[in-house]
Amino acid sequence: ESIIKIVDIDGRAQVRDFSEDIERMLGSKMKSVKVRYQPHTRFFDYYNSMLVNTMDDDGNFIELGGEFPLEENEHFNNIPVNTMQSDVQVPTNVYNKDPYILNGIYMSEALNDVFINNFKKDPTLTWQYFGSSSGFFRIYPGIKWTPDSNGVAAFDCRNRNWYIQAATSPKDIIIVVDISGSMKGLKMTIAKHTINTILDTLGENDFVNVIAYTDYVRYVEPCFQGTLVQADLDNREVSPLSASVSVLPLCGASSQAATKGQGSLCNQAIMLITDGAMEDFKDVFEEFNWPDRRVRLFTYLIGREMTFADNTKWIACNNKGYYTHISTLADVQENVMEYLHVLSRPMVINHNHDIIWTEAYMDSVLFATKAQSLLLMTSVAMPVFSKKKETLSHGILLGVVGSDIPLLEVMKLAPRYRLDGKKLKPKPNYNSVDLAEVEWEDIDETLRTAMVKGEMGTLSLNVRASVDKAKRPMFLTNDYFYTTINDTPFSFGMVLTRGHGQLMFMGTVSVEEGKCHWPLSMTYCETDIDPHHRKYSQLQAVIRYLQGKEPDLECDEVLLQQTLFDAVVTAPLEAYWQAIMLNASGMEAGVETAFLGTRSGIIRLTRYTGMETRVAKKFLTPADKDNLFTVDHFPLWYRLAMENPPGSFLYYMPVEDNDSKDKTGTVGLPYDPWLSLIPSLVTHLFVLSKRSYIMLYILYHFVQCYVTPNYLIVVCLCNRVSLYDYQGMCRSAHSHSSTCFSIKVDALQPCDTEYPGFVYDSSIRETNSLIKCGRCQKMFVVQAVPESNLVLMVVQADCDCSRQYSSITLEPKEVKYNASVKCNRMKSQKVRRRPNSCHAYHPKVSPLPSSLYNCVILSELLSLATGLA
Numbered sequence: 001e002s003i004i005k006i007v008d009i010d011g012r013a014q015v016r017d018f019s020e021d022i023e024r025m026l027g028s029k030m031k032s033v034k035v036r037y038q039p040h041t042r043f044f045d046y047y048n049s050m051l052v053n054t055m056d057d058d059g060n061f062i063e064l065g066g067e068f069p070l071e072e073n074e075h076f077n078n079i080p081v082n083t084m085q086s087d088v089q090v091p092t093n094v095y096n097k098d099p100y101i102l103n104g105i106y107m108s109e110a111l112n113d114v115f116i117n118n119f120k121k122d123p124t125l126t127w128q129y130f131g132s133s134s135g136f137f138r139i140y141p142g143i144k145w146t147p148d149s150n151g152v153a154a155f156d157c158r159n160r161n162w163y164i165q166a167a168t169s170p171k172d173i174i175i176v177v178d179i180s181g182s183m184k185g186l187k188m189t190i191a192k193h194t195i196n197t198i199l200d201t202l203g204e205n206d207f208v209n210v211i212a213y214t215d216y217v218r219y220v221e222p223c224f225q226g227t228l229v230q231a232d233l234d235n236r237e238v239s240p241l242s243a244s245v246s247v248l249p250l251c252g253a254s255s256q257a258a259t260k261g262q263g264s265l266c267n268q269a270i271m272l273i274t275d276g277a278m279e280d281f282k283d284v285f286e287e288f289n290w291p292d293r294r295v296r297l298f299t300y301l302i303g304r305e306m307t308f309a310d311n312t313k314w315i316a317c318n319n320k321g322y323y324t325h326i327s328t329l330a331d332v333q334e335n336v337m338e339y340l341h342v343l344s345r346p347m348v349i350n351h352n353h354d355i356i357w358t359e360a361y362m363d364s365v366l367f368a369t370k371a372q373s374l375l376l377m378t379s380v381a382m383p384v385f386s387k388k389k390e391t392l393s394h395g396i397l398l399g400v401v402g403s404d405i406p407l408l409e410v411m412k413l414a415p416r417y418r419l420d421g422k423k424l425k426p427k428p429n430y431n432s433v434d435l436a437e438v439e440w441e442d443i444d445e446t447l448r449t450a451m452v453k454g455e456m457g458t459l460s461l462n463v464r465a466s467v468d469k470a471k472r473p474m475f476l477t478n479d480y481f482y483t484t485i486n487d488t489p490f491s492f493g494m495v496l497t498r499g500h501g502q503l504m505f506m507g508t509v510s511v512e513e514g515k516c517h518w519p520l521s522m523t524y525c526e527t528d529i530d531p532h533h534r535k536y537s538q539l540q541a542v543i544r545y546l547q548g549k550e551p552d553l554e555c556d557e558v559l560l561q562q563t564l565f566d567a568v569v570t571a572p573l574e575a576y577w578q579a580i581m582l583n584a585s586g587m588e589a590g591v592e593t594a595f596l597g598t599r600s601g602i603i604r605l606t607r608y609t610g611m612e613t614r615v616a617k618k619f620l621t622p623a624d625k626d627n628l629f630t631v632d633h634f635p636l637w638y639r640l641a642m643e644n645p646p647g648s649f650l651y652y653m654p655v656e657d658n659d660s661k662d663k664t665g666t667v668g669l670p671y672d673p674w675l676s677l678i679p680s681l682v683t684h685l686f687v688l689s690k691r692s693y694i695m696l697y698i699l700y701h702f703v704q705c706y707v708t709p710n711y712l713i714v715v716c717l718c719n720r721v722s723l724y725d726y727q728g729m730c731r732s733a734h735s736h737s738s739t740c741f742s743i744k745v746d747a748l749q750p751c752d753t754e755y756p757g758f759v760y761d762s763s764i765r766e767t768n769s770l771i772k773c774g775r776c777q778k779m780f781v782v783q784a785v786p787e788s789n790l791v792l793m794v795v796q797a798d799c800d801c802s803r804q805y806s807s808i809t810l811e812p813k814e815v816k817y818n819a820s821v822k823c824n825r826m827k828s829q830k831v832r833r834r835p836n837s838c839h840a841y842h843p844k845v846s847p848l849p850s851s852l853y854n855c856v857i858l859s860e861l862l863s864l865a866t867g868l869a
Contacts, residue, residue, distance in 0.1 A: 003565075004507045011458065011496050015481040019492040021413040023485050025124075026380070026405070030355050030487070032118040032125055033382045033401050046105045047087035048096055049145035050153055064096065070144060075528055076126065079143060083119065086112045086128075087142035091156045093333060094135040104132050104398075111401070115140035123529045124409055126377075130384070131157030132399040133167075133341060135334075157400075158337050161203050162379035165356045166400040168343040169839045170205040170264035172228055173198065178274035178302075179212045187303045191273045193329055194300055197336040198271055202231035204359055205835060207263040223823035228263045234750075235826055262829065266838035267343055269296040269321070276301070276308035280315055289319055294841065297321040298339045344397045347839035348385045354837055355382045357489050360407060376407045412526070434830065437726040440464060447480055449831045451491040454484035466723055466757065468636050471810065473721045473757035474643055489833055499643070504599070507565035524563065525555040559600060566598040577606040597638045649788045721757040728753035730814040753812035760789070773801035 052068035055061055068087065070080035088105055090096040108130050115128045119140075130138040137157040147153050157163055175198055177183075177191050195210060202208055207228035210220040219225045229235050277299075289295050297319040299312045304327045316323040322342045324335040347354065358379045381402030435448040441463045442448055450457055459480045466473050482493040496502065525541040527533040533541065533553060542560065544550040577594050595605035641650050730751035768781040776799035783792045817825065 003509065004505065007504045007506050009496060009502055009504055011479055011481040011494060015483055015492065015494045018413060018494065019483045019485055022410055022490075022492055023487070025410070025413060026357075026485065026488050026490075028122050029125070029380050029403055029405050032122065032128060032403050033355065033380055046102075046109075047085065047142060049087040049089045049139070049143055050147060052087060052142070052144055068142060068144075070142075073141070074534070075123075076141065081141035081143055083141045084116065085142045086115055086138050086140035089137040089139065089145050089153060089155065089157075091135055091154065092147075092152045093156075093330065096136075098134075101132075101134055101136055104134050105136055105138070108132065108138050108399075111138060112140065118403075123531075125403060126406060126409075127404045128401075129157070129403070130399055130401045131160065131163045133158070133337075133397050134399075156333065158340070159200050161358045161361065162356070162381040162402045163400045164201055164203055164340065165205065165358060166354070166381040166383045166402070167340050167397055169266045169347060169837070170835055171202075171207075171267035171269060171343060172263035173202065173206065173208045173231075173269055173271060174228075175199075175208065175210045175271045176273065177210070177212050178214075178272075179218075180214045182275050183302070187275055190302050190326055190329055190332065193332050194273050194302070194326060194336060197332050198339075199231070199236050201336065201340060202236060204230065204232050205264060206231040208235075223819075223826060227827060229827055230829065230832075265834065267296070267840045268294060269298060269339070269343070271339070272297065272299045272315075273302060274299070274312075275303045275305065277311040277315065278308065280311045282318075285315075285319060292841070293318075293320045295319070296342070298342070299323050300335065301325045303327060341397050344383065344839075346842035347383065348397055349842045350839060351385065351387070354835075354839075355380060356835070377404045378407065379404050434726075436830070437724075440724060445830070447482070447493075451482050451493060452831050452833050454491055454833065456483040458482075464721060464723065464757075467639055470723065470725070470755070471757075472640075473723060473759055475759070476643070489835070497643075504562075505565075506562065507569065508561070509564050509568045524560055525553050527553070529554055563600040563602060566600045566602045570596060570598065570602065570604055573604055574606065581606070581608055597635070644789070647787065651788060651790050719759050719761055721759055723755055723757050724815070725753045725755070725812060728812060728814070752815040752817075754815050755810060755812035757810075760791075771799075771801060773799050773804050776800075 046064065047066055047068055048064040051062055051065035053061075053070070054065040061067060068082060068085070070082055072078045073081045073083065090101065094101065111130050118128060119125050128140045132138075135156060135158060137155070145153060158167075175195055177195060179188070183191060199208065208231045209224050209228050212218045212220055297316050298321040299316045301309060301312050301324070306325065309323075309325065313323045315321075320342075322338050324338055326332055326335050358381075360376050360378050362376055379402050381400050383400050384398045386396035386398055435451065436442055436445045439447060439461065441461050447459050447461070450459070459482075461478055461480065463476055463478050464473055465476055477498040479496045479498065480493060481496070482491055484491050524538060525533075525536075525545055527536050527538070527541050530552065533550070536544065536550075541550070541553055542555070545553045545555045546560065573596060580594075592609045593605055593607055595603065597603045637650075644650050728751045729748045730753065732747050732749045762784075764782075764784070766783045768779070771778045771780070778796045778799040778801055780793060780795040784790075785792055
């Protein structure tokens with residue numbers, strides 16, 4: 001008909017349109033962190049987020065608490081917030097009434113109006129905040145901070161990735177620790193804590209190595225000998241780099257320091273952790289580091305003794321570093337943070353306000369007890385400097401201002417009716433997953449390299465995908481379209497699957513005609529942006545928008561038009577189904593439900609049997625969310641059907657837990673040990689005689705052949721496919737020993753896992769064979785059911801094969817890498833996009849107090865650092 005047209009989906013045009021939308025959205029977020037305010041200098045009381053709304057025994061608000069109205073807000077994941085006021089969190093280890101803290105809090109009070117105005121201009125903004133260099137954290141909207149179970153607020157904004165990346169340029173850090181005889185007991189404990197605290201201040205753009213020394217150099221992790229490794233999540237927290245710190249004095253290595261690979265190509269620094277230096281080693285610095293002093297030296301004098309403090313100070317002061325004295329564990333945090341302020345000085349003096357974006361992460365710290373902790377997000381942040389002329393040469397960093405952007409906000413810009421959206425369920429090890437591990441078949445890393453470099457282009461790959469909670473493998477041909485997002489470090493990629501992903505029905509119908517047939521199942525209008533629109537349901541919002549009563553509503557016109565069209569052209573089905581129902585001869589026994597789903601998200605269904613006679617009581621009911629369209633989900637039956645060849649019939653059964661209850665409607669059978677090997681995914685089982693039974697067994701084209709006895713694999717009904725999960729969690733047994741006993745504790749740690757999938761070999765249309773089972777043999781015949789994904793199987797029943805053939809498990813198994821492979825994986829430096837700017841040096845930086853070193857190793861360390869420049 002003339003109102004209908006079939007449109008080719010232009011991947012290049014769509015990736016361009018989507019990327020422009022994302023660019024505009026992220027651009028508005030960057031504007032929210034570009035703040036200007038005038039600092040003041042007076043003291044005042046403030047709202048401490050730990051203390052707000054807290055009263056003493058007399059019913060009075062405690063100091064720094066005060067009355068702070070909080071109200072649950074859907075936009076902030078139903079967390080009680082105050083959208084009219086920010087408040088301040090101070091870590092437990094920082095005195096909340098220190099004059100320096102109070103002055104900084106007052107100075108940042110001007111940000112409150114900035115945050116509120118930003119939220120009014122852009123209601124999609126979520127959390128806005130300012131992290132001070134002194135440790136306090138101002139957050140908008142204001143919240144009630146929940147301490148840990150011990151009543152401690154361990155959160156320190158200065159350890160967050162957004163703060164570290166904004167406060168400093170990328171850096172190469174060599175941590176050198178003294179393990180000589182004098183570094184025993186408490187000194188070594190403090191030294192280990194100092195190392196781990198330094199590692200916590202490093203991110204994806206930084207490179208690091210840890211070296212121990214007595215009278216010669218030892219690499220803490222032998223795998224990292226002579227090189228720097230990227231300070232990503234794996235290398236900092238999962239690899240032996242941090243694990244070896246706990247057994248530091250036992251680690252051996254080599255004294256060679258050959259350089260390999262590249263580091264950050266920006267800041268270079270050596271961090272020395274020791275309890276004393278016998279001399280200042282001026283001649284070594286003159287040879288390797290002066291006059292430019294490109295490699296900074298930071299020294300940490302451990303212990304209460306100050307015997308060799310002068311040499312330690314001189315070394316740091318004369319190499320543009322910083323000297324600190326750490327006498328107790330409580331001193332570590334604040335003293336380590338000082339090096340970030342030193343590294344930030346060139347950027348401060350240049351007044352170069354770099355805006356940074358973090359990699360995607362799960363913020364499980366800020367709101368650990370709320371739904372927010374389950375959201376993947378990225379943060380945009382910018383450093384805030386002191387611009388007083390009298391302090392210009394000191395380059396004083398006041399803090400970092402930032403805002404969070406949940407990735408769900410970015411995904412909303414890509415309409416689900418065009419792209420099959422996927423609900424994000426991140427795993428604990430999410431940060432370590434590389435793009436090359438997301439698409440298994442990108443072996444040559446062509447897609448990854450192009451996107452990391454910010455290129456624009458297309459690529460085709462034959463890929464394995466999995467659906468139904470990773471139980472069913474699918475083989476697809478995908479076309480990838482990608483481009484860069486200007487003014488950000490991100491690229492945007494879009495995948496179209498050949499076949500159903502290439503074409504779209506489009507049609508035009510009137511609003512009045514479509515309203516009469518409107519079964520809503522997707523999100524068509526964003527009612528959450530404007531508070532005045534939050535009172536509308538989706539149906540109310542759609543009608544008011546289409547009638548022109550609410551033109552300011554953010555609605556997807558293309559999706560609305562397509563939904564109206566689908567609603568009108570599918571409406572006659574209900575009359576057709578009704579006619580079949582009324583005609584008793586037209587309905588075959590066993591049919592319970594008829595349903596139809598369209599790409600726009602419409603679902604129509606009719607019931608042919610009442611609840612009392614219905615077997616599939618849960619399927620396609622509103623309570624069965626897995627089988628309904630949502631903004632993030634196309635149901636499995638829809639996906640499987642569209643991936644199958646046109647003209648074939650797909651028989652599908654939902655997977656449910658196999659317990660004592662019969663949830664699948666399977667007809668019961670006499671007990672046979674062989675049946676225990678068959679999963680509960682048989683459509684129907686019919687007993688023919690005592691010697692045989694017949695079954696229709698679901699074997700999906702390009703879809704999982706569920707757990708079957710080994711002999712089904714032997715006769716080649718199914719082919720095994722290996723699938724991988726690079727975000728797996730595996731049990732690791734650790735023994736904690738004391739003088740009396742040891743306790744074995746199972747702990748989960750990130751790992752790679754492999755699990756099997758099975759696909760039906762569609763070339764096998766008919767086969768028969770005998771299976772020998774001890775003293776008997778079992779005969780079976782298999783034949784494919786034409787134009788379907790079913791096979792008919794007849795199996796002899798009186799021969800027990802359970803002892804010879806065990807079931808195949810679908811449980812994932814950890815991929816064990818040998819030491820060499822594991823080492824290469826950790827050291828590998830893939831192509832990566834580096835930050836656009838580097839602020840590593842400025843001639844006007846004033847010298848500050850500094851530190852110490854050992855002549856035996858200094859030349860090697862400087863050679864290692866400068867060799868990567």
